[in-house]
Amino acid sequence: MTFFLQIIITGLVVGAVYALVAFGFVLIYKSSDVINFAQGEFLLVGAYVALSLVVFYQVPFLAAVALTLTMCVLLGVVVERLVLRPFIGERVISVIMATLGLSLLMRGIIQMIWGTETRVYPAIFPDAPVRLGEVVVSQVYLWSLGVALVLLAVFTVFFKYSSTGIVMRAAADDQAAAQSMGISVKRIIAITWAIAAVVAAIGGVLLGNINGVNPSLAYIGLMVLPVVILGGLDSVPGAIVGGFTIGLLESLAGGYLDPLFGGGVKEVVPFVVLLVVLMVRPYGLFGKEIIERV
Amino acid sequence: MLPPSRGRLFSWGAVGLLVLNNVEVIYDHVILVLKGMSLVVPEGKIVALLGSNGAGKTTTLKAISGLLKSEKGQVTDGFIEFNGERISGLEPEIIVRKGIFQVMEGRRVFEHLSVEENLIAGAYTRRDRKNIRADIELVYGYFPRLRDLRHRTAGYLSGGEQQMLAIGRGLMARPRLMLLDEPSLGLAPLLVQEIFRIIKRINQEQGATILVVEQNANVALGIADYGYIMEGGKIVLEGEVDRLVDNEDVREFYLGLSDVGKRKSYRNVKHYKRRKRWLS
């Protein structure tokens, strides 16, 4: 039982990070139909920049995070302006190649700057583990889960009720109509990229505090695919539910199936889910229904 | 019978809120669609712009609102003035802020937003945020049905309800000039009457100047002060509404009436029209 609960908690924490990264991915897809393969690199940049600020420049952790996020806002906006905007109106495959290229380019630069060995954050969260009944959990897990959940809730409320959120959903529905009411679609897309970079970076900082940072963390950029295929490419709630589901499945497979099969199941499970979902429900659990009145 | 297209037949006297002078529009650098389009819309009036399919009515409205830009269209000659100021070539978000709002052809409501969220989106450029609530009520005053549907997803509204929402959303921007592109499209005759009555009320009660594009000439001329008829990218006939409806050609081609006032069958009109065009 204890083992099971440990696995569930690990799964939830990993799932929360998946949800954050997938959330950004879905925002970009909704606002501009772009499949962003560089979400994983946004996560890496966030993790490394905050780490460098803390370790090399002795910046207090929260200030370092604030600086990192500010930088990620700029990064998101600049990437959209320089890399994506020239591709407006181009074929989907060209845009996909552009974001793939962006992902490789960013990963190369990151490795040039920070190398490939794992770097660790100094202990920021208290060491003492917390007892939840019979289960012992380290505090960093609970903090990560809490931070991710609060963020996801804040963004959900933002999109539902704030006027910027309403306008962003409007532009996702019909860009020309949005323009006709004075909404600048360019500005909306820039905001979208900024948010996507910021949530991914936060995911990176959280993961970095748990396991340390190395370039292989960018694999999460790929894990986003099963998550959003499961949840629905254009559904924000889908990204959240999909993130936690894949995180949990992965953790369960790692805990119970890997010992039986000698490893490897954990890595495969998300993509098995992806294939199954594509076969039985290609729009995902919450994919946007194309509204057709009868 | 009035001779077609010999400059302005009637002078408005007053200076126009909106003036198009010899406007030429080209799509994609090669497709010439507006070929010297001129019209005047005086403040506080309703002006109808009529013409057959492909005449360039929608293009005219998009040239005014700036929406042409995102379709690779360009004003290449002539000018557009609003309130005495050149607006040709400006970005649509600037033009909306100057007080022009285009209600696009085909309603274009935000399908996955609720009715009320659609209205809020319409008020995007407003600076007086605190009056928005009151203006939502104003819209519900004009379109009571929308009040009952306020939380409904707009995509599931009927065509008529969506048209009401599209016009209400335009009202939320509090424009000085509203451009309406075929508000009657796909609606039952009774509903068309109702919507045009409300357009007239909006004009009178809110003081909004209106330029309405229509296929349904009967109902458009019914509320308008002045009418323009366009063919092949330019104005071929214009006049105060009373004069226009007496014009033999207008009666025949746009109102579907023959000299004795009898309704012609649609097929006959269309056939005849192909042979006799305004500019051929």
Ligand SMILES: Nc1ncnc2c1ncn2[C@@H]1O[C@H](COP(=O)(O)OP(=O)(O)OP(=O)(O)O)[C@@H](O)[C@H]1O
């Ligand atoms: N984006 C575009 N690119 C190229 N040509 C266009 C474009 N939009 C319109 N046209 C052409 O311009 C001409 C006028 O189109 P427009 O939509 O202005 O006509 P309309 O008078 O509004 O017609 P309708 O009554 O059918 O709506 C048509 O021949 C059309 O094919």
Ligand SMILES: [Mg+2]
């Ligand atoms: Mg049209």
